[in-house]
Amino acid sequence: MNEGTARPPDDPRTRFRARCTTWLRRTAAGAATAAAALGGLALPAQAAPLPGGLGPCLPGSCPRVYPALNDRPFTGRDDNINLFTGGDFRVRGGAAGAEGRVVTLGDFDVNKTSGGALYTVGVLHFGSRVPPSDGADFLTTDGDVLVAPGQRLDAERGVVRHAGDVSGLVIGGDVAATGAARPYAGLRERLLAAGRCYARGADGRGRPATGTARNTGTETVFTGDGTSRLQVFHVNFDLVGRDGGQQAIRFTGIPVGATVLVNLEGTSRVVNTFSGGATDDNPFNRLRERLLWNVPDARRVDFLGTGQFQGSVLVGDPTSEATVTLPGMNGRFLTAGSLTHTSATGGGSGQEFHAYPFNGDLPDCAPPPRPTGEVTVVDRDAQDGRPLQGARFQLWRETNGVPGLQTSGDRPDTRSADVCVSDTHGVCRSTVEPGTYYWQELQPPPGYKLPDRTVFGPLELTAVNAAEGVSLTVGSTPDPASYGSIHLVTKDARTGRPLPGARFELWRETNRRPGLQIAGAAPDRRADPGCTTDRAGRCAFRGLPPGAYYLRETVVPDGYLPPPERVFGPYAVTFANARSGITVTVKGTPREKGGRA
Incomplete structure (x- = not known):
């Protein structure tokens, strides 16, 4: 046996x-x-x-x-x-x-x-x-x-x-x-x-x-x-x-x-x-x-x-x-x-x-337990700081005495854990003993591209800092193939006919606070100064990286009431809807009707 x-x-x-x-x-x-x-x-x-x-x-x-x-x-x-x-x-x-x-x-x-x-x-x-x-x-x-x-x-x-x-x-x-x-x-x-x-x-x-x-x-x-x-x-x-x-x-x-x-x-x-x-x-x-x-x-x-x-x-x-x-x-x-x-x-x-x-x-001759701590990487959107889920990372430990990470050859460094996939908070973490570590990005989040440099570190985990752990943040850039669009359509609320002359700004959610903030210490970011609907009641924002966006109406068509809320959204541009885009319909109410939806 x-x-x-x-x-x-x-x-x-x-x-x-x-x-x-x-x-x-x-x-x-x-x-x-x-x-x-x-x-x-x-x-x-x-x-x-x-x-x-x-x-x-x-x-x-x-x-x-x-x-x-x-x-x-x-x-x-x-x-x-x-x-x-x-x-x-x-x-x-x-x-x-x-x-x-x-x-x-x-x-x-x-x-x-x-x-x-x-x-x-x-x-x-x-x-x-x-x-x-x-x-x-x-x-x-x-x-x-x-x-x-x-x-x-x-x-x-x-x-x-x-x-x-x-x-x-x-x-x-x-x-x-x-x-x-x-x-x-x-x-x-x-x-x-x-x-x-x-x-x-x-x-x-x-x-x-x-x-x-x-x-x-x-x-x-x-x-x-x-x-x-x-x-x-x-x-x-x-x-x-x-x-x-x-x-x-x-x-x-x-x-x-x-x-x-x-x-x-x-x-x-x-x-x-x-x-x-x-x-x-x-x-x-x-x-x-x-x-x-x-x-x-x-x-x-x-x-x-x-x-x-x-x-x-x-x-x-x-x-x-x-x-x-x-x-x-x-x-x-x-x-x-x-x-x-x-x-x-x-x-x-x-x-x-x-x-x-x-x-x-x-x-007692058992060796004292070695301290352990967390080595963490956080993946965020490079533009708006949103945490990104789905990136795949490999943790390596420095073991061959050669500066930097070596993943192949006669004397590579040592894989320290299984491949980790970033969670909803963009986080990958591993609990390890003190040492020198590197994170290697193997696959970007959906809709993003691998950076030119895929190795991040070194991170030095010691007995002194083990309790709080060590961490680094990676900024990921969207893949242009994943850029999406928002197509805006304006109509008369009663007749359904197109409404030209409405103007909208595009804002991107960047401060991670609910709703659109256009002023103050940390406003969201204006992504486009605006587009005006044509004779067909249409305008579009194209080449949008994945993220959350708001439309803010700044000019109302002649003869129509300003809307009770000038802000529409948020609308999520994702890798999944990048090809088809997002269509947003806004209806205007004539002045004689006393309001606008």
Whole structure:
């Protein structure tokens, strides 16, 4: 199934996306609930989860409290990703399994050398015992699934969904799907950006530490400030004992319920520890679900030792190689790079990842929304300023660094929106991000001609002027082919015979106020000083651009009364009536009749 094909509602990825959306909608409410549970202490401003909905338990049926490591019946179900790799996932040595959902954008490769022939994903006999739902994707890979001869990959209660080929023995549902892990492809870059932001802040200048970390040789002690809801530590050394051996990890000064963010900085890092246990009476264990080990830059990171390591891990570099030989990793493991799950030389077998959520409140590393504003063009008649409907405009954004608009060639600028048609107010507008823009007129309004210069701009939309937007006005000139005419006919109101000698001025509506104004600060414009009806009672005004016109009678035929209203109209000359013209009949009333219509 490719990405563009609609998936059935029961497809595991459809369920995953829907549940992620529901969880994200509840984030704000969950934060408020957590604050209340912490005795009313406010959570840090701009607190956020891991990117992409990663971290918390995704129902399933999430347990209220996650149990310590055990081999008892399931406590709940968690359909979120517990282990993600942007590169390959390699199983070597005596590694035994990965509890929870596993997603890899590379190959999943099982080639063990000790500890039996089996590697299990999804459900482990010993772990948190909160596995994914039966039938969910236990393993999703955008590459191949490679199982060495004589070995087995066990996903018995779930599905192995793969875009590449399968070689070797796979136990469980086997679904080949083009682009199987494509819905998760964006996580690689998001993890990279989030890891760097956690370590250095959104501006890249450094995130202030709230505590200190000190390696004494026998242990690394993390000392918090005792109050902050987000405890931040920067570590530029390996967590190893003397001569690179194991050491203890200890935290002090951490408020109950606080999130702990440890930034392991540098181009490579090693953690070699015996800390962490199977029972949650250990202080290290009690931090587990709010502890994140962030490795923003390392190309290589190793987690070694004999402990049950606690907390989630984020490795940000897509080119990185992570190696895990600890007996247990208890928390999410999310790497933009590749992972080797193995055992230490001569160090036994049975290494496992255990599914525990991350529920911490991290800094909000989503980029602030960019301001937007309106870029507008208004098309008006060049003579009378009337708004013109029906012009077609294309908005372009300056993107190629060459002054002016380029619409073709190897490096054109970028179309920024669909073609816009000016409305009854003559307006085309588009809401866009700050930048430099041009309007290109593609087609004039009906009855008008394209100007010699069809590109207008540049318009500079900035964060400062985005609220009010930027605008320009285009003056359009009528096409001579659309010029119309008004034909005037005068008649005797009683007999219908033609009336010669009536004189009329022609005025054009230009001040956009109802009716004709011939004086004052802003009168309408006289378009023709007048014509006088001939012996047939006729005169005409020709070559009139589209617009609204008034006739004003200035001379009445001899023997006839002045009209009660000397102004007739308005009459609309349009592209539609340009060929036929407009005929106006005015009737005169003889004086002896006492009036004139």
